[in-house]
Amino acid sequence: RIKHKMGYWDSIFNLPYFFNAYASVVISLGRPDEALELLEEAARYNPSFPETHVNLARAHLKKGEKEAARSDVAAAQKLLEKADQDLVLIKDLDQLRLQLR
Numbered sequence: 176r177i178k179h180k181m182g183y184w185d186s187i188f189n190l191p192y193f194f195n196a197y198a199s200v201v202i203s204l205g206r207p208d209e210a211l212e213l214l215e216e217a218a219r220y221n222p223s224f225p226e227t228h229v230n231l232a233r234a235h236l237k238k239g240e241k242e243a244a245r246s247d248v249a250a251a252q253k254l255l256e257k258a259d260q261d262l263v264l265i266k267d268l269d270q271l272r273l274q275l276r
Contacts, residue, residue, distance in 0.1 A: 191217040191224040198230050207237035225254040229264055232271050245275055 194217040198210040211234045217227045228251035235244035248271050251264070258265060 191221045191227055195224070195226045195230050198234070202230065202233050202237060205237070207234040210234040211238075223254060225251045225264055228254065229267050229271070236271070236274060241275055244271065248272060248275065 194213040198213040198217075201207075201210040201213065210230065214227055214231045214234060217224065218231065221227070228247045232244040232247035232251065235241075235247060248268060251268055255262070255264060255268070
């Protein structure tokens with residue numbers, strides 16, 4: 176309900192962050208279609224937010240869409256190629272790559 180109450184009124188710059196946090200919960204509840212809808216909107220707004228691509232990969236994996244998940248992992252990897260290897264998102268990508276084997 177908070178998503179509908181907040182809408183875009185908080186700050187347009189928080190959209191990818193908020194939708195990613197919300198989508199993470201929705202994915203864990205086993206509703207990947209709803210998560211994909213949120214994440215695709217976040218990606219349209221800011222395609223350079225790597226967490227969006229990580230969560231897109233998770234949602235696609237939940238649906239059994241491995242090729243789409245691979246594409247999302249590759250997009251996140253490209254955005255994080257110069258990141259510190261101890262970053263949590265890097266570890267998440269490593270786990271996703273293992274699941275995609």
